[in-house]
Amino acid sequence: xxxxxxxxxxxxxxxxxxxxxxxxxxxxxxxxxxxxxxxxxxxxxxxxxxxxxxxxxxxxxxxxxxxxxxxxxxxxxxxxxxxxxxxxxxxxxxxxxxxxxxxxxxxxxxxxxxxxxxxxxxxxxxxxxxxxxxxxxxxxxxxxxxxxxxxxxxxxxxxxxxxxxxxxxxxxxxxxxxxxxxxxxxxxxxxxxxxxxxxxxxxxxxxxxxxxxxxxxxxxxxxxxxxxxxxxxxxxxxxxxxxxxxxxxxxxxxxxxxxxxxxxxxxxxxxxxxxxxxxxxxxxxxxxxxxxxxxxxxxxxxxxxxxxxxx
Ligand code: SF4
Numbered sequence: 001x002x003x004x005x006x007x008x009x010x011x012x013x014x015x016x017x018x019x020x021x022x023x024x025x026x027x028x029x030x031x032x033x034x035x036x037x038x039x040x041x042x043x044x045x046x047x048x049x050x051x052x053x054x055x056x057x058x059x060x061x062x063x064x065x066x067x068x069x070x071x072x073x074x075x076x077x078x079x080x081x082x083x084x085x086x087x088x089x090x091x092x093x094x095x096x097x098x099x100x101x102x103x104x105x106x107x108x109x110x111x112x113x114x115x116x117x118x119x120x121x122x123x124x125x126x127x128x129x130x131x132x133x134x135x136x137x138x139x140x141x142x143x144x145x146x147x148x149x150x151x152x153x154x155x156x157x158x159x160x161x162x163x164x165x166x167x168x169x170x171x172x173x174x175x176x177x178x179x180x181x182x183x184x185x186x187x188x189x190x191x192x193x194x195x196x197x198x199x200x201x202x203x204x205x206x207x208x209x210x211x212x213x214x215x216x217x218x219x220x221x222x223x224x225x226x227x228x229x230x231x232x233x234x235x236x237x238x239x240x241x242x243x244x245x246x247x248x249x250x251x252x253x254x255x256x257x258x259x260x261x262x263x264x265x266x267x268x269x270x271x272x273x274x275x276x277x278x279x280x281x282x283x284x285x286x287x288x289x290x291x292x293x294x295x296x297x298x299x300x301x302x303x304x305x306x307x308x309x310x311x
Contacts, residue, residue, distance in 0.1 A: 001047055001080070004040055006032045006068075007054035014059055014088045015124040017111075018190035019152070019183055022054050024240035037071035047078035049104070056086035056109075058094045069101040080104035084147065087125050090133040095140045106137050107145030107177065112155055113163040120153040122190075127166070135170050145177035145227065150211055151203035151244065152183045153194070157211045161218050168222040178219055179228045182208050184237075184244035195243055205253075208245035213257035220258075229254050249285065256281040256289040264296040270307030279310065 009022030037050070050072040058065065072081045083098070084107040098106065112118055113127040137144045146167055150160055167176060185195045185202050194200035203211065212229060219226060230250035231237060237246065247253065259281050263272045274282065282289035287301065294301045 001049045002044065003051055004044070004048045004075075005051040005053055006037060006040075008032050008052060008057065008060070009054045012059040012061065013056045014086060015122055016190075017123055018121050018194070019185070021186040021189055021240065024186045024236055032068070034067040034071040037068060038074060041071070041075045041079075045076060047076050047080070049080050049082055050075055051082040051084075053084050056089055057083040058085040058098070059089035065097075069097075069103070073101060082107065084109060084145075087130045087133040090136060092136075095136060098142070099140060103142065105143035105145060105177070107147055107179070108134060108137070109147045110134075111147070111149045112152055112159065113166050114155065114159045117152050117155045117159065131166060131170055134167070138171065138174065138176075143175075143177065144171075145179065147179045147181065148215075149181050149183050150215065151208060153191075153200055155183075157214050160211070160215045164215070164218050164222055164224070167224070171224075173223075175223065175225050177227045178224045180212060180215060180219075180226070181231055182212070182245045182250065184231070184246055185242045186240055187242055192242060202244035205245040205247050205250070208250070209253050209257050212250075212254040213261055216254060216258045217261060252281065253285060253288065256285070257292060260289050260292040260296060263293060268297050270297070270299070270304070271309055272307060273309045273311055276310045282308070 007022075013020075032052075041048070041050070052068065052072075060068075069081065081101065081103045082105040083103060087108050087110060090106075090108070108130065110130040111121060111123055113130060115126050118126060134144060134146065148160065148163060149155070183191075183202060185191050185200075191200060195202065216226065216229060228251065230247075233246075233248040259274075259278060263274070266272070282293070290301050290304050293299075294304045297304065299307070
């Protein structure tokens with residue numbers, strides 16, 4: 001279904017997280033109005049997924065929220081609404097309101113489920129609170145998503161995998177969607193000062209790729225649905241980012257690394273049967289995947305190529 005995204009950067013956030021500059025990330029300002037939503041909806045005759053991203057939708061004042069949801073409800077029959085929001089702004093009343101508007105999916109920006117990481121980032125809640133809010137949303141029947149980050153202060157691969165295990169316990173056999181974003185350093189944030197003062201070191205692109213590949217494989221093994229890895233590259237993001245793993249094809253590079261990890265684990269000497277739809281993951285970006293598989297297996301690049309059977 002076609003997506004119709006609206007970004008509401010940092011409006012009504014309960015607090016300012018140390019790394020956040022949503023205006024820089026999204027390149028959008030706070031100018032989403034019900035009228036704007038309606039005029040975009042009118043352009044489509046097919047069902048659309050209207051997405052309210054970029055902040056804390058349910059933290060908005062009730063009138064602003066209901067105006068936006070009223071407008072979204074006018075979309076063609078079969079359309080659906082997706083919101084992303086902050087765990088502190090989910091309670092029974094909000095859940096009833098989202099239910100009344102038939103909201104389809106709710107994504108919670110939880111960043112991490114490690115209390116040390118959450119406190120350092122000034123997220124304003126503990127892991128228990130985030131898990132409780134996710135449980136409430138699951139019981140209410142929404143499609144639920146968790147937005148996680150990597151490379152935050154005190155965060156490492158192991159803590160990210162522990163986060164997934166906690167999420168896995170509460171989702172059980174049902175599905176849960178995941179987005180995984182790298183922590184980048186933007187000017188005018190507290191993290192920027194920490195970085196300048198040598199108190200924070202962002203992940204390098206290569207380290208981020210390796211960490212994220214492990215997290216991705218764990219998430220797939222636990223049955224999560226991966227919606228996105230890496231931020232959507234915008235001009236604004238490219239121009240604003242001061243440090244950290246910013247790369248226009250980060251998601252693709254991570255998926256490539258995860259695939260080579262998987263192939264090496266399954267059969268360290270090959271041959272490997274690989275779907276042709278994954279060809280670019282191995283051959284793209286100057287054959288990064290082939291090189292990585294050669295490095296992992298100790299086989300030459302040309303031998304790796306010979307041992308791949310495309311289907
Ligand atoms: S990370 Fe989310 S909750 Fe924190 S300031 Fe940014 S938009 Fe608000």
